Amino acid sequence: MGFVAPLFLVGLLGVALPIWLHRLQAQSAERQPFSSAMLLESAQQRVHVRRKLKHLLLLAARIALLVCLAIAFAKPFVNNPPAVMAATESGTHLIAVDVSASMGRDGVFADALAAAREALADTPAGALKQLLAAGGDITPVTAPAVEQEVHASALTTLEPDSQRMVFSELMAAADRYAEVLPKPVSLHLISDFQRSAMPSRFADLGTRHLSRLILHRVEAGVSPNRGIEFIRSGLPGGASEGQQRIVEVGVVGAAGDTVELRLNGETVARETAAEGTVKFGQILPVDGDNRVEARLLGTDAYAADDIRFHVFEQVPPQRIPVLTADQRGLGFTYLANALASGGSFAALPMRVSEFDPRVLSRYRLLLVEDLGVIDATLEAALTEWIVAGGQVLGFAGPRTASLERLPVGGQSIVPAATRARQRGFASPARVDGNHPLLARTEGWFNARFREVLPLQVGDNDETLVTLDNGAPLVIETPLGRGKLLAVTATLHDRSNDFPIRAVFVGFIVEAARYLTGTSNLPRAFAAGEWFSLAAAPGGAGQVLDPDGNPLLSLGGTARVRQVRLRQPGIYSVYTPNKEYAIAVNTDVRESQFVTVDEQVLADWIKLTTADVASPVVAGGGGAAAPAAPGSKMLELWPWALLLLVVLVISESLLGNAHFAPQAARE
Amino acid sequence: MPAPEIRPGRPQDLLRPEVLASLRNLELVARAAVDGLRAGLHRSPEFGFSQEFAEYRAYAEGDDPRFIDWNVYARTDRTVVKRFLGETNSHLMVLLDASASMGFGGPPLTKLRYAQFLAASLVFLAARQHDAAGCMLFDERVRDYCPPSSRTGQLHRVLHAIDAATPGIGTRFDRPFEDFSAKSIRRGLVAVISDFYCEPKELIESARPLAWQGQDVILFQVLDAGELEPEFDSNVLLEDLETGAAVEVAAEYMRHVYPDRLRAHIDEIKHAAAGIGADHVLVNSSESLEEALRRYLLFRRRRQ
Numbered sequence: 021m022g023f024v025a026p027l028f029l030v031g032l033l034g035v036a037l038p039i040w041l042h043r044l045q046a047q048s049a050e051r052q053p054f055s056s057a058m059l060l061e062s063a064q065q066r067v068h069v070r071r072k073l074k075h076l077l078l079l080a081a082r083i084a085l086l087v088c089l090a091i092a093f094a095k096p097f098v099n100n101p102p103a104v105m106a107a108t109e110s111g112t113h114l115i116a117v118d119v120s121a122s123m124g125r126d127g128v129f130a131d132a133l134a135a136a137r138e139a140l141a142d143t144p145a146g147a148l149k150q151l152l153a154a155g156g157d158i159t160p161v162t163a164p165a166v167e168q169e170v171h172a173s174a175l176t177t178l179e180p181d182s183q184r185m186v187f188s189e190l191m192a193a194a195d196r197y198a199e200v201l202p203k204p205v206s207l208h209l210i211s212d213f214q215r216s217a218m219p220s221r222f223a224d225l226g227t228r229h230l231s232r233l234i235l236h237r238v239e240a241g242v243s244p245n246r247g248i249e250f251i252r253s254g255l256p257g258g259a260s261e262g263q264q265r266i267v268e269v270g271v272v273g274a275a276g277d278t279v280e281l282r283l284n285g286e287t288v289a290r291e292t293a294a295e296g297t298v299k300f301g302q303i304l305p306v307d308g309d310n311r312v313e314a315r316l317l318g319t320d321a322y323a324a325d326d327i328r329f330h331v332f333e334q335v336p337p338q339r340i341p342v343l344t345a346d347q348r349g350l351g352f353t354y355l356a357n358a359l360a361s362g363g364s365f366a367a368l369p370m371r372v373s374e375f376d377p378r379v380l381s382r383y384r385l386l387l388v389e390d391l392g393v394i395d396a397t398l399e400a401a402l403t404e405w406i407v408a409g410g411q412v413l414g415f416a417g418p419r420t421a422s423l424e425r426l427p428v429g430g431q432s433i434v435p436a437a438t439r440a441r442q443r444g445f446a447s448p449a450r451v452d453g454n455h456p457l458l459a460r461t462e463g464w465f466n467a468r469f470r471e472v473l474p475l476q477v478g479d480n481d482e483t484l485v486t487l488d489n490g491a492p493l494v495i496e497t498p499l500g501r502g503k504l505l506a507v508t509a510t511l512h513d514r515s516n517d518f519p520i521r522a523v524f525v526g527f528i529v530e531a532a533r534y535l536t537g538t539s540n541l542p543r544a545f546a547a548g549e550w551f552s553l554a555a556a557p558g559g560a561g562q563v564l565d566p567d568g569n570p571l572l573s574l575g576g577t578a579r580v581r582q583v584r585l586r587q588p589g590i591y592s593v594y595t596p597n598k599e600y601a602i603a604v605n606t607d608v609r610e611s612q613f614v615t616v617d618e619q620v621l622a623d624w625i626k627l628t629t630a631d632v633a634s635p636v637v638a639g640g641g642g643a644a645a646p647a648a649p650g651s652k653m654l655e656l657w658p659w660a661l662l663l664l665v666v667l668v669i670s671e672s673l674l675g676n677a678h679f680a681p682q683a684a685r686e
Numbered sequence: 687m688p689a690p691e692i693r694p695g696r697p698q699d700l701l702r703p704e705v706l707a708s709l710r711n712l713e714l715v716a717r718a719a720v721d722g723l724r725a726g727l728h729r730s731p732e733f734g735f736s737q738e739f740a741e742y743r744a745y746a747e748g749d750d751p752r753f754i755d756w757n758v759y760a761r762t763d764r765t766v767v768k769r770f771l772g773e774t775n776s777h778l779m780v781l782l783d784a785s786a787s788m789g790f791g792g793p794p795l796t797k798l799r800y801a802q803f804l805a806a807s808l809v810f811l812a813a814r815q816h817d818a819a820g821c822m823l824f825d826e827r828v829r830d831y832c833p834p835s836s837r838t839g840q841l842h843r844v845l846h847a848i849d850a851a852t853p854g855i856g857t858r859f860d861r862p863f864e865d866f867s868a869k870s871i872r873r874g875l876v877a878v879i880s881d882f883y884c885e886p887k888e889l890i891e892s893a894r895p896l897a898w899q900g901q902d903v904i905l906f907q908v909l910d911a912g913e914l915e916p917e918f919d920s921n922v923l924l925e926d927l928e929t930g931a932a933v934e935v936a937a938e939y940m941r942h943v944y945p946d947r948l949r950a951h952i953d954e955i956k957h958a959a960a961g962i963g964a965d966h967v968l969v970n971s972s973e974s975l976e977e978a979l980r981r982y983l984l985f986r987r988r989r990q
Binding site (some may be wrong): 050051053054055056058059060061062063482 | 743755787790791797881883910913922923924925926927928929931932933934935936939944947948951961
């Protein structure tokens with residue numbers, strides 16, 4: 021049972037009024053004070069009990085009246101009336117039409133609709149039927165009904181969407197419908213049967229309540245597809261920073277066709293495509309988010325992949341000071357290259373001997389190649405800066421090993437004489453994947469460390485990465501408003517291979533983002549995916565679709581955490597701090613028209629028939645069963661109104677009896 | 687209710703309950719009650735016993751020469767001294783029940799308010815006769831105690847204490863009477879004003895020590911017309927003012943049975959009072975205060 025306008029149920033709060041009034045009345049209900057009850061004798065006839073019952077009846081009538089009124093306005097309805105279920109004798113036929121993006125090829129969807137009509141016509145006349153649209157979501161198009169015309173006319177409303185369909189999700193949804201529908205339930209699936217729509221595990225296609233699977237393959241034409249697979253943007257070769265960008269557009273099957281590139285709504289270049297990648301050089305983006313749209317001119321059978329969207333941010337790289345003893349050394353080189361790889365940061369070398377701590381006030385983050393080079397004066401200045409909000413990422417270089425305590429952090433270092441001798445290499449064993457710094461870095465377990473600084477971790481420290489010998493590798497130490505991120509390994513590849521592993525680059529970039537508070541919002545999505553507003557700075561905001569329509573209500577901007585991106589294009593995300601653009605494209609797997617083998621389809625049919633459970637009584641679905649989506653809606657509000665009229669009359673009669681003169685009652 | 691007419695020169699008119707209900711000045715009521723009563727009786731000299739001549743006695747050495755009656759000496763050449771009854775002045779103690787049940791009654795007056803006027807009148811009357819007067823307010827315990835005295839200002843102290851009485855909780859006679867017995871040294875007149883909703887046996891047990899002390903006890907039982915002749919048209923849920931217990935009673939019972947049971951209860955109280963030599967006066971709070979005071983004065987005369 022559901023409600024068309026559930027907000028009217030707030031009116032149920034009005035029930036409190038008669039309860040309150042009756043309570044007031046009950047409190048003063050004909051109790052008369054008398055000087056003493058010692059000479060009184062209780063009456064045999066319990067009149068007040070009788071009267072109290074009358075009051076309760078009146079109260080109940082009034083409450084029921086208000087409840088009925090609220091329910092009538094809320095327009096209740098129920099799905100799947102048992103009478104309809106019982107009416108069928110030939111089971112149920114679910115007709116699922118694939119409406120994924122790949123079905124938008126010329127003529128394919130028309131063939132699918134024709135196949136669906138044929139499937140409908142082939143079903144027994146007395147059988148219950150229901151039409152499903154299988155796209156990014158599996159949605160019911162019609163309610164279960166025997167009448168064929170209802171479903172046939174609903175077919176005309178179907179059209180392919182831009183999302184990807186996966187067969188395992190379709191089978192799971194159909195199974196849920198089948199659970200509450202009269203048995204046996206047959207599923208007719210009309211699709212182009214792309215191989216890319218198959219789940220990774222064949223067993224995921226299994227069902228419990230479907231009795232039969234009938235597959236209707238829609239054959240596409242043989243014309244080759246051409247399309248755009250990806251768009252990449254970057255700095256021109258060799259440059260670490262600069263205003264100009266190059267844009268690469270990956271095309272397939274489009275040799276000789278023209279690719280048009282639009283930047284922020286204006287056509288900036290057209291190139292004739294060769295097979296592979298089309299490069300657009302000397303693109304001059306604006307500062308901030310740039311919206312790129314690449315389009316293959318001309319037409320082909322599948323237009324959805326002829327256009328692709330891309331967003332990149334043009335900001336000058338943020339300079340990060342790196343405190344180093346030797347800016348030509350390997351340590352600095354590793355750090356500088358890793359920082360530059362993200363495109364958002366650039367290393368600014370600062371020699372220890374020439375370092376003036378007063379420049380720290382210009383920066384948010386300082387990288388230290390070897391924490392051991394920090395003397396007492398510098399340590400005091402650094403500590404003061406960190407407490408005020410500065411961030412330090414430091415490595416335990418060779419000079420740190422000879423100290424008794426870690427500069428700035430203050431952790432004790434186990435003296436060299438008492439250290440256990442490290443045999444062989446140690447590898448990271450525990451990585452705190454929940455930490456925002458490490459959530460997106462992979463490959464830790466491949467790195468090997470011969471020697472790390474044996475630090476004694478304090479209560480205030482958080483160990484983010486621990487080696488398999490128990491030694492901490494990455495430690496976070498909060499100090500006032502800032503923090504120190506200490507790596508107990510050196511940047512020299514003689515004692516570990518960390519700096520030459522891919523994880524090092526990811527770690528340095530993510531650490532720089534984490535410590536500088538730079539957002540790393542994903543900018544590319546496939547149609548049908550969910551965008552998490554929680555990932556945006558501020559955790560809330562408004563999302564506008566490519567047509568500029570807001571996807572959230574005013575209240576939803578503060579409450580909703582995830583938004584479904586249904587159509588391709590460039591969406592705008594407005595957060596309290598900033599406006600972002602995100603690109604949504606049709607899933608490239610929808611452009612892969614390789615179909616499922618006949619043998620696999622045969623196995624699928626066998627799997628469904630073999631997996632069918634013993635027949636279930638209609639309507640016997642458990643709590644997990646869906647509330648019969650798409651079923652026929654029976655509105656209950658006329659009955660509620662009728663009951664309301666009866667209650668009004670009852671209340672009037674009871675009220676009259678209640679307010680009648682006392683003598684008359686007696 | 688139309689305003690009651692008060693005729694000039696007739697202070698008794700003030701004593702009608704409907705007039706009393708509009709009066710806040712307890713002293714005014716007491717003064718009106720006493721003056722009106724005296725005017726009505728025309729026997730005021732008889733009541734001034736404190737200055738009354740008692741006897742002549744031969745002068746003895748040590749007697750105060752100021753009391754020698756020089757007229758007698760002139761006629762008989764003998765020195766005699768004059769003695770007055772005033773030397774044996776009595777005292778009045780009013781024990782006022784201020785329990786919750788006394789809050790019943792009216793309109794126009796609750797039993798307690800009526801009892802306050804009655805107590806004030808008694809005290810005023812005693813003061814006029816130069817008797818020492820005091821009062822004690824009680825419910826389940828002694829709530830206020832004003833020891834008897836004839837000093838200047840005592841009248842106002844007692845009247846103020848009486849005026850401040852408000853309905854309290856339940857009624858008990860044993861503990862307040864014990865306290866009073868312990869405090870009372872001189873014999874005198876004890877006026878207990880209550881509705882006496884208690885077991886007569888309990889009342890007797892509580893009042894017996896007072897009688898043994900030689901106190902003259904008078905019980906004023908103040909009841910409202912609504913108790914003496916209840917009028918209910920239908921069954922009703924009555925709530926005990928003291929215990930909060932609710933009893934549903936039939937109208938028939940209240941009209942016919944209850945008055946009889948109340949009469950029987952009053953008779954038992956009266957009989958019990960007689961058992962300890964006390965006098966019992968039933969006072970209907972819907973009647974004039976004058977009648978109650980008249981009964982009191984007759985009682986006083988009988989005792990002298």
